[in-house]
Amino acid sequence: MNFFFEVLIGGLLSGVMYALVALGFVLIYKASGVFNFAQGAMVYLAALSVVGVMEWGAPLWLAVILAFTIMTLFGIATEKFVLRKLVNQPPIALFMATIGLAFFIEGLAPMVFGSEPRALELGIVDEPIPWILDNWNMVISKFDLVAAGVASLLVATLALFFQYTRIGRALRAVADDHQAALSIGIPLQNIWAIVWGVAGFVALVAGMMWGARNGVQFALTFTALKALPVLILGGFTSVPGAIVGGLIIGASEKLAEIYIPPVMQDLFGGNFGGIEGWFPYVLALLFLLVRPEGLFGERHIDRV
């Protein structure tokens, strides 16, 4: 039983890391109604900017500020050169534009900062907390707890921002209907630039946490793969949904990885395992059948 809880808690903490990436998707979707295929690439660009600037001699705090500046400028440039031309176009056009953006970032970022994998030290040790290990014989990492704290703070801030600020409300209006928002005087271009800037900040936080955990390298773009089932579960428009979805996916994939393969082996023989790559997608697919809008997503009703 102790092992079960160890796996469960480990999974929940991993889920927080997925939620960090999923948050970036949610922000863009809320503001523009488009799925940002480039979010994984933005995580990579943000983390690479931090280590790249540090290699030029800057301390961590300065590197983070400069990386944030890079991400903000990138957000503004994306709005000016990509999205502005696509106002009122079907969502698929915006989606296709973000695919192009992803390839652009994946090519440009290593060209500027180099493609070799690098370490990112944030000063948080990724080792088991001794007293938990001694008292309960469970491995809980200090790093994972810090990541959970950071994610909670980020979610709380974003939820308040969307709910209670003028810009937040404007963002939601734009997401509902571009034309209607424009007709009542909401500056669409500014709103998009802001939201891409905020998404860049979220990508920076996610990139730093994932980069410190696994190294800063091209594979950070793959973190997006972990966020997709989280979004399906949590809903594409809900910030708290990203967190809850992340927790469910993280816990279920870890438990599945441990407990399903032995059953499969008993039933069919052979060697099973490595299922956490596809298990969250199956779970998300099943969930779609029951609740297509996700746990916290807005139910879409068309009146005819």
Place this chain on the structure above:
Amino acid sequence: MFKSFKPMLAAAALSLAVLSQGAVAAEEQFFPIPGYRVGPYGANGQSFYGGFIDYLTYVNLKDKGVNGVTLTYEECETEYNNAKGVECYERLKGKAAKSSGPVHTMSTGISYALIDKSAQDKLPLAMMGYGRTDAVDGSVFPYAFPLVTTYQMQASAIVKFIKEKLGGNLAGKKIVYLYHDSAYGKEAIIAMEAEAALNKFTLVQIPVAHPGNEQGAQWLKIRQEKPDFVVFWGWGVMNQTALKAAQKVGFPRDRMIGSWWTGSEEDVVPAGDAAKGYMAATWNVAGKEVPLIADIEKVVYGAGKGNLQDKSKIGTILYNRGVSAAVLSVEAIRKAQEKYGKGKAMTGEQVRWGLENLNITDARLKQIGATDLLPEIKTSCDNHEGSGKVKIQQWDGAKWVSVSGWIEGNKALIHPLFQASAKQYAKEKGITPRDCSKEK
């Protein structure tokens, strides 16, 4: 700024790089290079192909080519993508019709895709430490060369090393095989199972789904299993993630031994302190202590002809691996020239013969300046591997340090597995194996 811009521009803009200084020689030996310098594994490709091309340049500068034949090359970017790899091969093979060095793809997937094509086109395919391993049996695979050693022989050598570490007896011990859940990761399972049966140890197989950036469950399971050693077959981000996850569950890194794809600086540096003490197999050593590597830096970079923008990569494990691959390729051309005419460019078919008749002794390695860079190699029609030896190296936090001599896998146990697999392949494809006793 723009760290990797120069080599990319060079690769994109130059349709043919002639490496000689001054006048172009009458004969040129062409190397088609479907390689990768960008994409998910771009950093690995930069070091490997940088080392490979630097050695070609070195031979041109130092010896004026191979018996006067200038070495030339053309790169095509595959991004480690199978479809692009095949496209690059098709694009380059026309230029390789008159003369061709071995094709090095540094990708098991691309190698698999090219294995039949290269035989049809009579272009030798080198797969040094990767690719289709039953191609050791050259009677069925005349144009494919899994040179130096294979995944299976490597796994066997690692088990031999562990056995020595545990006092010469593995009975009752437990080894976890943690692997990338792909063709690459699964290649060594057959060897691990054979070794487990022979040495009576318990083998626990734990796969990791691609890309391997999340291994929490696997390492909790390893913690529960309490193995004596973890043999680790990772790739890319899976490597750093494993080292960090091992640290997280408190598993000692000096009881983890990886394959050679997990044993480069690129694999351990991003993991920081978590990598200290970790061991990995290798078929070439790292460092600039090898005279050849130091001389390449002096001659090639001294002349401003180096391929790498970032000189700190010189002497890294993958750079030296690229040099080692080029050394064997050039030696194959030299060997072919002995048979087909010194001072002439060799066709793919002739170089194939050279690869199949390599005999690189320690004395020859010393002549080249490559003492101990790689093991002795002697190939033949029925043995396209030629060595089967690896060293075990350990990361001390700053560099790789060899902690063993050259260890040969259990050939009597492993090679029959290749022969059986090759025989099956020949049957499926309707290939009549060559009679190796008639090949010379």
